[in-house]
Amino acid sequence: MSKIYVARQKIINSSGRIFSYALCFRDKAEGIEKFPSSLAATSRVLMNVLTNMEFDQVVTPNGIAFIKVDDKVLDSKILEILDKKRFVLEILVHSEVDEHFISNLRYLHQEGFKIALGGFDCSAESIKKFSAIFKYIHIIKVDIQTAQSENIEKVVPRLKKMNLKLLAEKIETKEEFRLYNQMGFNLFQGFYIHKPELMEQHGTKDVTQVVIIELINLIKNEGETKVIEAFVKKRPDIVYKLIRFLNNRTSFASTITSISQIITLLGRDELLKWLLVYLYAEVSDNEISTAILDVALQRAESMQERGGFEVREEAYLVGMFSMLDILFDTKFSNLTAGVPLDRNITDAIVRNQGPYAKILSAVKKEERARLKDVVMDNFDKISIEYIIYSLELSKIKINHNSFAKKS
Numbered sequence: 001m002s003k004i005y006v007a008r009q010k011i012i013n014s015s016g017r018i019f020s021y022a023l024c025f026r027d028k029a030e031g032i033e034k035f036p037s038s039l040a041a042t043s044r045v046l047m048n049v050l051t052n053m054e055f056d057q058v059v060t061p062n063g064i065a066f067i068k069v070d071d072k073v074l075d076s077k078i079l080e081i082l083d084k085k086r087f088v089l090e091i092l093v094h095s096e097v098d099e100h101f102i103s104n105l106r107y108l109h110q111e112g113f114k115i116a117l118g119g120f121d122c123s124a125e126s127i128k129k130f131s132a133i134f135k136y137i138h139i140i141k142v143d144i145q146t147a148q149s150e151n152i153e154k155v156v157p158r159l160k161k162m163n164l165k166l167l168a169e170k171i172e173t174k175e176e177f178r179l180y181n182q183m184g185f186n187l188f189q190g191f192y193i194h195k196p197e198l199m200e201q202h203g204t205k206d207v208t209q210v211v212i213i214e215l216i217n218l219i220k221n222e223g224e225t226k227v228i229e230a231f232v233k234k235r236p237d238i239v240y241k242l243i244r245f246l247n248n249r250t251s252f253a254s255t256i257t258s259i260s261q262i263i264t265l266l267g268r269d270e271l272l273k274w275l276l277v278y279l280y281a282e283v284s285d286n287e288i289s290t291a292i293l294d295v296a297l298q299r300a301e302s303m304q305e306r307g308g309f310e311v312r313e314e315a316y317l318v319g320m321f322s323m324l325d326i327l328f329d330t331k332f333s334n335l336t337a338g339v340p341l342d343r344n345i346t347d348a349i350v351r352n353q354g355p356y357a358k359i360l361s362a363v364k365k366e367e368r369a370r371l372k373d374v375v376m377d378n379f380d381k382i383s384i385e386y387i388i389y390s391l392e393l394s395k396i397k398i399n400h401n402s403f404a405k406k407s
Contacts, residue, residue, distance in 0.1 A: 003200050005029065006048045008058060010194035011066065011167065014181050020064035020088065022189060023049060024196060038092065039072045043277050046078070050277075051241050053201050055086075055248045064088060066116060070095040074104040081273040084112045088139065093119040097129055102136075109136040116167070119143050122151040134162060139187070141167040144176060156183060202330055219272045225263065228271075233259055236296050236320040242266060243341070245274055255342045258313035295367065296323040302363045303356070314344060318356045319363065322349045 005026035013019045025041040027033050035041065045067065049058050059065045063086070069079065070092040079089065089108065095101060109115060116139035120126055130137075140159055142152060159166060168180040171190030180188065215231055215238070232238055242262055256262060263271065300319035307315025321341070325332045332349055347354035352361065375382070391398055 003029070003202055004048050004052050005198060005200050006045055006053070006058065007196040007198050008065075009189060009196045011187055011189045012193055013187055014185070018060075018063075019187055020066055021059045022066040022090070023058070024068070026198060029198060029200065037072070038068070038070045039076055039078075042067060042069055042073045043078060046082070046277055048201075050081070050248050051245045053199065058199055059086070062086075066090045068092055068118065071097075071101045071104075074101065074108070078273065078277045079108065079113070080111075081270065081277060082113075084114070088114045088116050090116045090118045090141070091133075091137075093117075093121075093126070097133065102132055105133055105136050114138045116141055118169070119146070121147040122155040123147070127155070134164070137164060139165045139167055141169045141189070142185075143170055144168050144180065145170045145172070152183075156185075160184060202334065215275055219268060219275070225268070228268070229259055229263055232263070233297075233300070233316070233320075236300070236324060239317075239320065240324055242271075242274070256317075257342045257345075258317070260313070292323060292326055296320055299323065299363055299367065302366070303359055306359045306363070307356070314342060315356055315359065317341075318345050318348045318360055321345060322360060 005028065007024040007026045008021040009024065010018050011020045011022055023045050025032065025035070025045050027044075036044070049055050049065070056063070065086060066088045067082075067090060069089050073079065074095075079087075091105075105115065115137050117130060117133070117137050118141040120130070120140050120142050122142060142156075144152070156166060165186045166184065167187035167189060168176075168185045169189045171177050171180070171188050171192045173192055176190075177188060177192055215228075215235075218228055218231060232242075239259060239262065243256055246262065246265055266274070296319070299322060300316045303319030304312045304316040321332075344354045344356060348356035348360050351357075388398060
């Protein structure tokens, strides 16, 4: 099974208490194999911590996260899905500062985002480049390894007069921590404080880009809510991820029982923003997802037909989610940890209990009969390797006697 990664590094205040965590892109346990565009990297970090992981476990309950952004990320509008109280937007020094960039930054500032400027070296060139945005900045991160000491001593008093918080980054020794603490810096980050810590989790197989684009297009063209709901109904992977995202943002007054409830809680605009993040994260393709989703959809529709009018939406979710373990290649219990599904749904899928258990069993029995016919009709076309693989996965042992001629 694939794994997803993100690195976090503590940022502390002058008394040594944790102020926040800086989040960084990783695509393997050892670090970075291939760094994508800044937009893709930021999107993957956000998708991981907001959807694939429990955000409170990454940055602690009520904790704050620094997320790296540049002019391309600001222009994408993906940041609008973020909780303003829990994210600081860290502007990267390579950002192109023009009127369009300043306009985007002004908007985010007005919306209530906290903004930091990272990698600042206190040089005359940097001051000239970023002076136009100082009014929108809350925190200046000074790179103490790159900046010249005389420039730091000259510029720090000017920055403090502007009521900016100062963060000394790349602190590598105890002496450096003491020096910049005495100089009046408010926050500190670096290997001496905390080496980047890898957070990893088993990944899930994602939906395809084509599906995301199709849904984004549907929303952008102001498709009717019932049309959007009908589209989402066909994608259990999207529904599951949306529930995870909602759970990381909000406290539910009740458990999730229908797709319409998810759309109502999230809203059309928030759904579009989330999908944009998903798209920019360059989601991967699952080679057999189409076949799995076809069966899941048929199962969900059969469950809905048999569920009766009052509980037809719950029955649909039972059928749709009952194949998540296959789709995402992990245990259903792993997927639903922290997801507020109605107990009747989980009881039917996990324990074969509750009001939907008999319906689910009947639908599965019918599926097996249909699949048996398909397999037998096409048996000669199935490779021996796949037959052996399927038998082994089903814990059906093959030995010498299995190939002995029957008399």
